[in-house]
Amino acid sequence: MPTLLQSLASGQSVIAAELRPPRAELETSASMDAWIDTYHAVKSLTRGGTPVFLTDSAVGLKEEDNLRHLLINLGVDVARSGVVPFLTCKHPMDYCLAYADRAHQHGFDALVVLGGDKHVGPPRCVEHAWQLRDEIRRRVPDLALGGWANPHGNPATQVGHLLDEHATAEFYLTQIVSHHSADNVEAFLAEGARRGLTIPGMFGLFYYRSANPRTLDALSSFLPVPVEELKQEFAAGATPEDVCARSLRLLAEAGAKHFYISNLPLSRAAATLRTIVELAAAAA
Numbered sequence: 388m389p390t391l392l393q394s395l396a397s398g399q400s401v402i403a404a405e406l407r408p409p410r411a412e413l414e415t416s417a418s419m420d421a422w423i424d425t426y427h428a429v430k431s432l433t434r435g436g437t438p439v440f441l442t443d444s445a446v447g448l449k450e451e452d453n454l455r456h457l458l459i460n461l462g463v464d465v466a467r468s469g470v471v472p473f474l475t476c477k478h479p480m481d482y483c484l485a486y487a488d489r490a491h492q493h494g495f496d497a498l499v500v501l502g503g504d505k506h507v508g509p510p511r512c513v514e515h516a517w518q519l520r521d522e523i524r525r526r527v528p529d530l531a532l533g534g535w536a537n538p539h540g541n542p543a544t545q546v547g548h549l550l551d552e553h554a555t556a557e558f559y560l561t562q563i564v565s566h567h568s569a570d571n572v573e574a575f576l577a578e579g580a581r582r583g584l585t586i587p588g589m590f591g592l593f594y595y596r597s598a599n600p601r602t603l604d605a606l607s608s609f610l611p612v613p614v615e616e617l618k619q620e621f622a623a624g625a626t627p628e629d630v631c632a633r634s635l636r637l638l639a640e641a642g643a644k645h646f647y648i649s650n651l652p653l654s655r656a657a658a659t660l661r662t663i664v665e666l667a668a669a670a671a
Contacts, residue, residue, distance in 0.1 A: 388433060388436065388466040388468050388469040389468060390468045390496040390497065390531070391403075391438050391468070391471055391496065391497045391531065391558065392496070392497065392531050392557055392558065394438065395558055395587040395589075395645060396587070400639070400644050400645060400646075401438065401589065401644075401645040401646075402437065402635070402645070402646050402647070402648065402660070402664060403437060403438040403439065403440060403471075403589060403645075403646070403647040403648070404428075404432050404437055404438075404439050404440070404647065404648055404651055404656055404660055405439075405440040405441075405442060405591070405647045405648065405649040405650075405651075406425060406428055406429065406439060406440070406441055406442070406651070406653070406656070407441075407442045407649075407650075408422075408425065408441060408442065408443075408456065409421035409422055409425065421653075422456050422460060423460075424653040424654060425441075425456075425460075425653060426460045426461065427653075427654075428651075428653045428654075428656040428657070429441075429457075429461070429465055429470060430461075430464055430465050431656065431657040432469075432656055432657050432660070433465050433466060433469035433470065434465075435657055435661075436469075437469075437657065437660060438469055438470075438471060439469060439470050439471070440471050440472075440473060440499060440560075440647055441457065441470065441471070441472050441473060442473045443472070443473040443474050443475045443477075443501075443503075454472050454486060454489055454490060454493075454495075457470065457472065458489075458493055467493065467494035467495050467496065468494075468496050470495065471495070471496075471497045471498065471499055471533070472490060472495065472498055472499070473498075473499045473500075473501060474486055474487070474498055474499070474500050474501070474519075475500075475501050475502065475503030475511075475516075476500075476501070476502050476503050476511035476512050476513050476515075476516055476518075476519050477503035477504075477508055477509050477510070477511055477512075478509070478512060479512055480512040480513070480519075480522070483512060483519055483522075483523070484522060484523065484526055487523040487526060487527045487530060488526070488527060490527075490530065491527045491529065491530050495530075496530070496531055497530065497531035497532070497533060497557075497558075498523070498530055498531070498532055498533065499532075499533035499534075499535075499560060500516050500519050500520045500523065500532055500533065500534070501516050501535050502515060502516040502535070504609070516534065516535065517534070517548075517551070517553050517554055517555055517556075518553075520532045520534065520554075520555040520556060521553060521555050524555050531557045531558070532555055532556050532557060533556055533557070533558050533559060533560055534548075534549060534554055534555075534556030534558075534559040534560075535559055535560055535561070535562075536548065536549055536559050536560075536561050536562070536575070536588060537561065537562040538561055538562065538564055538568065538571045538572050538574075538575040538590070539562055539564070539568065539571050539611050542574045542575045542577070542578035542579075543578055545575060545578075546575070546578045546579050546582055546584055549579075549584055549586065550582060550583075550584060556586060557586060558586055558587050558588065558589065559586060559587075559588045559589070560588070560589050560591060560647060561575075561588060561589070561590045561591050562591060562610060562611070563591040563592065563593045563610045563611065563649065564590055564591060564592070564611075564634070564638065565592065565593070565613055565634040565638075566633050566634040566636075566637035566638060567613035567616045568611065568613070569637055569638060569641045572590065572638055572641050572642070572643055573641045573642060576641070576642045576643065587644070587645060588643075588645065589645040589646060589647050590638060590643045590645065590646050590647075591646070591647055591648075591649060592631055592634050592635060592638075592646055592647070592648045592649065593606075593610065593612075593631075593648075593649050593650050594627055594631050594648055594649065594650040594651050594652075594659070594663075595617055595627055595630055595631070595650075596627050596650070596652075597621060597627070598614075598617045598618040598620075598621035598622070600614075600618075603617065603618075617630065620633075628659065628662045628663050628666055629666060631648065631663045632662075632663045632664075632666035632667040632670065633667075633670075635648075635663060635664070635667040636667040636668075636670055636671055639667070639671075640671075648660060648663065
C-alpha cells in the first residue's frame with residue numbers, strides 16, 4: 388500500500404477513515420474486545436486501499452496508547468504505510484518524542500501532530516502543535532508530519548498558519564465540515580489558492596448516525612454541528628450514509644479533493660465507507 392503522502396500526490400482523491408481507540412477506563416475484557424473490533428476495522432479498510440487515522444484523546448477522554456496496541460495487534464497483516472497515528476501535545480515532551488521514535492522504528496511513515504483540547508484533560512507540553520512538530524522533525528526527520536486547519540475560522544489566519552515557516556507539516560487535516568459549511572470551505576480554499584498554499588489538505592467529515600438532540604448537543608462541545616439542518620435532513624428520511632455522501636459530493640464540487648470520515652461504526656467501517664462513496668458518486 389502506498390504511503391499517505393504518495394496517495395495524496397497521486398492526482399486521485401483520497402478518502403480516509405478516522406478511528407478512535409477504546410477508552411482507557413474500560414475493563415480489561417471490554418478493552419480487549421474493543422481492540423479486536425478496531426483491529427478488524429483497520430485491516431478491512433487498509434486491505435481495500437483506505438488509509439486509516441487513529442486518534443489520540445480526540446475528545447478529551449483518556450484513550451489507550453494507540454501505538455502500543457497497533458504494534459501488538461497489527462502483526463504483519465496490515466501495511467504500516469496505511470495507518471497514520473495521531474499524537475496530541477497533551478503528554479509530557481519525553482513521551483511525545485519517544486512516541487515519534489517508536490512510530491518511525493516500527494515502520495510508520497507519517498504522524499498527525501495536534502494541539503489537543505485545552506479545556507479538558509491534562510495540559511499541553513507546548514503551547515502550539517507546531518512546536519512539537521518542530522521538535523519531532525529534528526529528532527525523526529524522515530517521519531512525515533501532519534498539521535491542522537479550521538475552515539470555520541478566519542481564512543487568512545488559517546492559511547497563514549499553514550504557510551508559516553515553522554508549520555513543519557507535509558499535509559494537514561481540517562476540523563469537521565459538512566455541506567452546510569460549504570461556503571467556509573470555499574473561502575478557505577480560495578485563500579489558499581490566492582496565497583500559493585500547496586501542501587495537501589484532508590477535509591474532515593462526520594458520520595452522523597441520527598439527529599438525537601442529546602447526542603448532537605454533546606458533539607457540539609467538541610466540533611461545529613449543524614444541529615437544525617441535520618434534524619431536517621433526518622426528518623425528511625435521509626439515512627446517515629445519505630447525509631455523509633451529500634457532504635462528500637457537495638464539498639468535492641466546492642473544490643475539496645481529499646477527505647477523512649470520522650465516527651464510522653467499527654463493526655462495518657469498510658462497508659459503510661464504501662456505501663457513502665458509492666452514493667456520492669451516483670448523485671454526482
